Amino acid sequence: MRGYGMIDVNKPGWLEKDKPQAGPLDALLRPIAVAPCSSDTHASHGGSGPKQNLILGHEALGEVVEVGELVRNFKPGDRVVVPCCTPDWESPQLQRRDSNNAHDQGLMASFKFLGSKDGIFAEFFTVNNADANLVPLTDDVSVEDALMTVDMMSTGFYGAENADIKFGDTVVVFGIGPVGLMATAGAALFGAGRVIGIGTRPNCAELAREYGATDIVSYKEGDVVEQILDLVGQVDSCIIAGGGTDSMNKALSLTRPGGTVSSINFYDVADTFEVPTMQWGLGMSDVSIHCGFCPGGAYRIGRLLNVIRAGRVHPGKMLNYTYDGFDKIEEAFKVMDEKPRDLIKPIVHIEW
Missing domain, CATH: 3.40.50.720 (NAD(P)-binding Rossmann-like Domain)
Structure with missing residues (x-):
């Protein structure tokens, strides 16, 4: 499969990778809307340490393609909101305290898409603990508003x-x-x-x-x-x-x-x-x-979506650069990196 990320520090580009596999508790998704973030561009310049051949991206809405045998709440074809942080909820650290960030596997280990696995700028990506980390995307919240809950909001x-x-x-x-x-x-x-x-x-x-x-x-x-x-x-x-x-x-x-x-x-x-x-x-x-770092999980995203449903705030207004098509991820990433003065945040809509 194709994905966009960092070939090396200060060398972004398209990568060819094997299609990831979903474990028993996981879901395999394809992105339907993504937003490049300063954290992605920061990482591409080595800001979070040296990385090679890593697909970037951590802000996405997706469509479920496959689910693991133990996933109960989702099925292929479901449209979902994907938190940027996807904790391993069976972790003893998370059972000891209310922390989605620093636990048994290391600091910021819940931020898997930029640390321990390829991100969402890919034709396919996986989400661990799908039942605890994914939220249904419903028609009463716009794509733009929903996408901004996963990290920015x-x-x-x-x-x-x-x-x-x-x-x-x-x-x-x-x-x-x-x-x-x-x-x-x-x-x-x-x-x-x-x-x-x-x-x-x-x-x-x-x-x-x-x-x-x-x-x-x-x-x-x-x-x-x-x-x-x-x-x-x-x-x-x-x-x-x-x-x-x-x-x-x-x-x-x-x-x-x-x-x-x-x-x-x-x-x-x-x-x-x-x-x-x-x-x-x-x-x-x-x-x-x-x-602290952005908490993750389905429960938090669900509450943020409720704030939007109540009309309290519409974070999608921040998305003022719009692109269409998977291949436009590269252009949107470069815009986020260069930060023209009128930019707030770009979005890429993807149809398959």
């Missing part, structure tokens, strides 16, 4: 969940790309009184306001910490959804004693953190730092 909302937001709080969101936009929407739905987004792209700023941002601060207009302190003083929570490692120091400078910093940013393997102790109150500020 789930990750962005997780940033808001980890920020310990109370109603009336003031929250800063670093970065108003797709994940930051969803963090903005999540903060607003959690009841934040004021949500300040940091970014410069006009269409992202416009959509951020639609999703609940009350203010937009541009780093092109001066130091963002000084701008926000002048605007509102210290804030209750910061959500880091973009920027480099210096975003942590800025967030610590902005967060009040007893507040929370929530990071959902995907850093580079070469990055290091250096935090001046004064920015953390000499270690006495009682500021909590939460970091």
Whole structure:
């Protein structure tokens, strides 16, 4: 089968691979809609370590082609939503604590499509633990909205969940790309009184306001910490959804004693953190730092779909570049890598 990914670091291209096989608990799918992500392009440049001959992609809706003998809830022909993280739910670590990320098989092991197996930019791909990881795609949610639940909405909302937001709080969101936009929407739905987004792209700023941002601060207009302190003083929570490692120091400078910093940013393997102790109150500020990766599984995606069904948010509005056909994955990937100024997020519709 064909798939698009990284032949080597900084060498993306089409690959020929054997068609994957579904195990007893698994499902074999073919993609019907996919969205390239910055995590894919980040990986292609070696940001998550050296990889070769790996099919990329982790945001997909699919059609079931085959199911393993122990799969009960799905059959060939079903259209499904595929979480980007597909945990092995029998893992003892997942039974010990509510974590879809770090468990027995290693850090981020639930993020299989970018780590331990080929991704979804392929003619066929498998999903482990199909009954616990797949969700039916129903007609009451658009393809665009459903596709954005699998990573962007789930990750962005997780940033808001980890920020310990109370109603009336003031929250800063670093970065108003797709994940930051969803963090903005999540903060607003959690009841934040004021949500300040940091970014410069006009269409992202416009959509951020639609999703609940009350203010937009541009780093092109001066130091963002000084701008926000002048605007509102210290804030209750910061959500880091973009920027480099210096975003942590800025967030610590902005967060009040007893507040929370929530990071959902995907850093580079070469990055290091250096935090001046004064920015953390000499270690006495009682500021909590939460970091985490997008939770997975069918239950979470089902709840996000319910938020969409209720009309609370429509994440599909972020998809402003549209392509048709499997072969267009390459073009959409390159657009995501180059990031023209008007880009928010691309989608590729696929018919077989």
